[in-house]
Amino acid sequence: MLWHRGQISEDDGMTLLTSDRGLTLGDGLFETLPAFEGKAFLADAHLDRLMASAARFRLPLDRAVLARAVAELAGADKSPCVIRLSVSRGAGQRGLALPEPQTPNLWATRSPWTQTMAFGTARLATSSIRRHATSPSSAHKTLSYLDSIMAFDEAKQKAADDALMLDGSGHVASTAMANLFAVSGSTVMTPPATGALLPGIMRALILDHAGALGVEAIEKPLHPRDLYGADLVFATNSVRLVTHVMALDGVPLNSSADGVMTALQTLIKRLIQDETGFRLDVPS
Amino acid sequence: MLWHRGQISEDDGMTLLTSDRGLTLGDGLFETLPAFEGKAFLADAHLDRLMASAARFRLPLDRAVLARAVAELAGADKSPCVIRLSVSRGAGQRGLALPEPQTPNLWATRSPWTQTMAFGTARLATSSIRRHATSPSSAHKTLSYLDSIMAFDEAKQKAADDALMLDGSGHVASTAMANLFAVSGSTVMTPPATGALLPGIMRALILDHAGALGVEAIEKPLHPRDLYGADLVFATNSVRLVTHVMALDGVPLNSSADGVMTALQTLIKRLIQDETGFRLDVPS
Numbered sequence: 001m002l003w004h005r006g007q008i009s010e011d012d013g014m015t016l017l018t019s020d021r022g023l024t025l026g027d028g029l030f031e032t033l034p035a036f037e038g039k040a041f042l043a044d045a046h047l048d049r050l051m052a053s054a055a056r057f058r059l060p061l062d063r064a065v066l067a068r069a070v071a072e073l074a075g076a077d078k079s080p081c082v083i084r085l086s087v088s089r090g091a092g093q094r095g096l097a098l099p100e101p102q103t104p105n106l107w108a109t110r111s112p113w114t115q116t117m118a119f120g121t122a123r124l125a126t127s128s129i130r131r132h133a134t135s136p137s138s139a140h141k142t143l144s145y146l147d148s149i150m151a152f153d154e155a156k157q158k159a160a161d162d163a164l165m166l167d168g169s170g171h172v173a174s175t176a177m178a179n180l181f182a183v184s185g186s187t188v189m190t191p192p193a194t195g196a197l198l199p200g201i202m203r204a205l206i207l208d209h210a211g212a213l214g215v216e217a218i219e220k221p222l223h224p225r226d227l228y229g230a231d232l233v234f235a236t237n238s239v240r241l242v243t244h245v246m247a248l249d250g251v252p253l254n255s256s257a258d259g260v261m262t263a264l265q266t267l268i269k270r271l272i273q274d275e276t277g278f279r280l281d282v283p284s
Numbered sequence: 285m286l287w288h289r290g291q292i293s294e295d296d297g298m299t300l301l302t303s304d305r306g307l308t309l310g311d312g313l314f315e316t317l318p319a320f321e322g323k324a325f326l327a328d329a330h331l332d333r334l335m336a337s338a339a340r341f342r343l344p345l346d347r348a349v350l351a352r353a354v355a356e357l358a359g360a361d362k363s364p365c366v367i368r369l370s371v372s373r374g375a376g377q378r379g380l381a382l383p384e385p386q387t388p389n390l391w392a393t394r395s396p397w398t399q400t401m402a403f404g405t406a407r408l409a410t411s412s413i414r415r416h417a418t419s420p421s422s423a424h425k426t427l428s429y430l431d432s433i434m435a436f437d438e439a440k441q442k443a444a445d446d447a448l449m450l451d452g453s454g455h456v457a458s459t460a461m462a463n464l465f466a467v468s469g470s471t472v473m474t475p476p477a478t479g480a481l482l483p484g485i486m487r488a489l490i491l492d493h494a495g496a497l498g499v500e501a502i503e504k505p506l507h508p509r510d511l512y513g514a515d516l517v518f519a520t521n522s523v524r525l526v527t528h529v530m531a532l533d534g535v536p537l538n539s540s541a542d543g544v545m546t547a548l549q550t551l552i553k554r555l556i557q558d559e560t561g562f563r564l565d566v567p568s
Binding site: 002011012013014015016017018019021022023024025026027030057058082084086088094095096097098107109111128129130132134135136137142143144145146147148149150152153156168176177 | 286295296297298299300301302303305306307308309310311314341342366368370372378379380381382391393395412413414416418419420421426427428429430431432433434436437440452460461
């Protein structure tokens, strides 16, 4: 299902100018979020992040139109779905200079979300591809995603499920698609969002709500050895919610903080139910 | 003018699947090259580079089809033009995993080339955005070009024409769109292609042919201070050919190697004429 120029259709294609900079140069942004019972989950947080990224990339966007696209696509059907909202800078002349004026192009697609996506497990493999704070595409969800694709592919070649991507100094940044947390006792730690990683919506939710679970959540630089030393490691993203990381580079990780994982699952299930009315059936 | 699926048209748009990974993730490659008198200039070198990049990114391409697209679009008209050949990985399911099998999507566009593009001048401003050897998009012409766009835009905001992009160690990588050379006496130096910069076709041409001009061309790491200390600095790319760099961060650069610049212009004009029959009218 496609939302484009205010219309919802079952089209799987759309006509694009060959000078559309999203297509020619990866010049644009996206957000991915689940919707349940016809309501997008944490839509405001996703739109806030998209608008903040748009300001960084000097992309003039109308938040109300973006919100309408998400709401209309979420509301098209009550079945759980993933909405991907995409924005390109629109048509431009040859070369890199930003078009003047800019006429951004936006569209959104809807695809099924299934409970098997949530609360899964993953094995990570360390990627040779890093995320650098001096690269704006490291910290935003941009249409220029090729480094992450290749990091993910490198992990798959090593029979892992996702990549551990380090920053320029060799510290943990994130996976190719998720933020990382290490649990130590009743503390959960995640690397600070200083430019080398996407500040995830699920990451922020955990940092905000952990206190109510009796868990201290802090931002702290993590070295790969801290993942081996942790009681438990998990990854977060908006579609998969919380993923238990079982191994890094073929070495099993500790898994002795089940209480924290159960508490996080319970928290997220409650927030989804409160916002959308949807009850996740995942056993906790 | 557009080449798509073997057909040339005057279309400025094309229908694309919304799951086309070139559009959704910047998952693809491109080449830009000029054509004169109906013949693409240095097409083999561009296709060689594209095929090498495709191997790196595990993108299965048919060189013969790419060559035909370039030749047919170049041959459509004798007027000088710029051909942009674009390749995306084609449609894929949601997520980062490479589709199996892959069905790449390729298209090429043609736009006018004018002599004013060649042998110009530029002022550079040092960008906060760097090119890192641990980022494969640094060393290839990919559809994930957003870092370079933002570096270029940052330079424009500083009233410069292009960005000086450094590598992770603070050495010179390239501009946002061109390779850089520093002239010292009868030696021209350019940073080695060790992953932080695109190995340009014009760069290779100068490294290959400089000897015949009585100029020694070497690959050598360059620090920004080496640009201030050089007799002359120039940038190369396939469309603009050789650009004289006049200033860096508002400070004029030396310009005392006119003989080298004249020799390079003469070389490139001769190579264009030999390959295509076209005579550039640029005064030398």
